[in-house]
Amino acid sequence: MNEIEIFLASKNVRPTAMRILVFRWLAKRKTAVTLTDMEVFFEKSDRTTLYRTIKTFEENGIVHRINDGGGIPKYAICAEGCRYGEHHDLHLHFHCTRCDETSCLTDHQIPQVNLPKGYLVEDMNLVVNGLCDSCNVD
């Protein structure tokens, strides 16, 4: 078993060939991907399989889903220590309005916010829209 197989197994995900391929591909990406991105790259395999693969990953704390406002969910590999329903990815997400790429700025935590009395925080999601460093070059 290689590193990826061990990792998947440690997350209670059976390391099938497909899952290993998908994970390896995700790990190399610097920005979050949509299901359609996956479908384009893995043209040999079925959309449903990819859909369920990423869903399994999400449910087992391997990736987190990002909603950057575009309406289509994107996925990126989690930081360490995530579990389903208990993700530790309270970093902010940056969505570039020019290239439409969304990336995790894991070094940038979401600042503390105060809420009105009676409100209980479970999770937070901060998306910053603008120009990424690659596009901001006019």
Next chain:
Amino acid sequence: MNEIEIFLASKNVRPTAMRILVFRWLAKRKTAVTLTDMEVFFEKSDRTTLYRTIKTFEENGIVHRINDGGGIPKYAICAEGCRYGEHHDLHLHFHCTRCDETSCLTDHQIPQVNLPKGYLVEDMNLVVNGLCDSCNVD
């Protein structure tokens, strides 16, 4: 002309009967609504009309679109001084995971965030998930 008609006209939106009804309804709501919510309430009128009504409102700074992570956009009336592409609604949004209602916490601004060099901010969207005061009553 009543108050609503004057307001719509001031936003360069012709105050038709439909639009006045929709605006009045929106103004009474404490939480953001989906297109489907509107469709259910205004069962007499066509979905497309409601769709275009809310779109017109959005384009003219009357409502803002909220993406609470559920994938389905929601809408709420803007604070004063909004224009299209220049919304002043950098407040945070609270999404209750129990009742699925989303509300604007206009008193709570999004805290300042620092970004890596080269990144240009155009807009921000902070959604806090958790239990609202009504649901947090175990």
Next chain:
DNA sequence: CGATTAATGCACTTCCATTGCATCCAAAGT
């Protein structure tokens, strides 16, 4: 009152997510 422009309603298309079911594969027991 007629002409012009915008708003509305209906039908249709499109885009994805999601599900049902049959098949395949791989692990676990015999």
Next chain:
DNA sequence: ACTTTGGATGCAATGGAAGTGCATTAATCG
């Protein structure tokens, strides 16, 4: 090695919601 069993995969179909084209209606302006 064979069988059994459950999960993984692939195909087909469903479903939900956004969006578009076009004909019709309503409203404004001269």
